[in-house]
Amino acid sequence: MTTPSDPEPGLSAIMSERRHLINLAYRLLGSLAEAEDAVQETYARWYALSRPQQEAVESPGAWLTTVASRICLNLLGSARVRRETYVGEWIPEPLPGEQADPADRVTLDESVGMAFLVVLEAMTPAERVAFILHDVFRYSFPEVADIVGRSPAACRQLATSARRRIRDAHAPASPASARAGVVRDFKRAWETQDITALIGLLDPDATAIADGGGRALTFLDPIEGGEQIARAWIELARRALGSVALIERTVNGQPGLVAQRAGVVETVYAFDVAGGRIKHIWVVRNPEKLRPWTAL
Secondary structure, three states: OOEEEEEEOOHHHHOOOHHHHHHHHHHHHHHHHHHHHHHEEEHHHHHHOOHHHHHHHHHHHHHHHHHHHHHHHHHHHHHHHHHOOOOOOOOOOOEEOOOOOOHOOOOOOOHHHHHHHHHHHHHOHHHHHHHHHHHHHOOOOOHHHHHOOOOOOOHHHHHHHHHHHHHHHHHOOOOOHHHHHHHHHHHHHHHHOOOOHHHEEEEEEEEEEEEOOOOOOOOOOEEOOOHHHHHHHHHHHHHOOOOOHEEEEEOOOOEEEEEEEEOOOEEEEEEEEEEEEEEEEEEEOOOOHHHHHOOO
């Protein structure tokens, strides 16, 4: 019997897997809230095992990864159905550069950039899981096959298909310092309502997409074209910028902006910058997706 003076063997090792599982689940689901739920369910299943069953697991870390991945695979299937009834566009949940809990901290690299996550959303659940496990977390295809319930050859094909989607959707990104400079110039032009400067910073074929989830006022349909976006942003400045503060912040590891009112983050802006111009703007206003920004 386990007592306070006789802690469960391997407990610290089991709990040390939490950050890895959060990192995996966020990349698979595009939502920190859903990732946390998936990891919670993973641990619930571990603790539902009897002590002999736990001791029989050769690699608890591998067991937890397998279970978490399968939970995420199932969630991805149901998420596709839920998002068909979502009000407006669905954008992955943005993450701040500063994250409160070390155990839940997501490593901010290219695999969590907003542009990358948006492409992942277009994949089938199996493609996404196979690609993330193999290409991002470096699991072998036999290991991936055991998780997704397909042959190694099929998983290899899924990852190849996913890789093709990434390649087709991604223009070569500008260097980090150049991206930061473009976002800073965009902020300045927006604040001064300089439409000529805004148009110059936007790719002629740029798109802007907003996610209010029916819980915050925003535009429902994507805005297409650099000039159209610039005009929309000038109108927004006339209506709202006097009462909000625009602040440069890291969004999913990339230069971005947040709009604060009375110190509270109301909107997060993520940017895709290539060739020295902004190709995409993602505007997240759904308060449920801004929880990590208000918890700091």
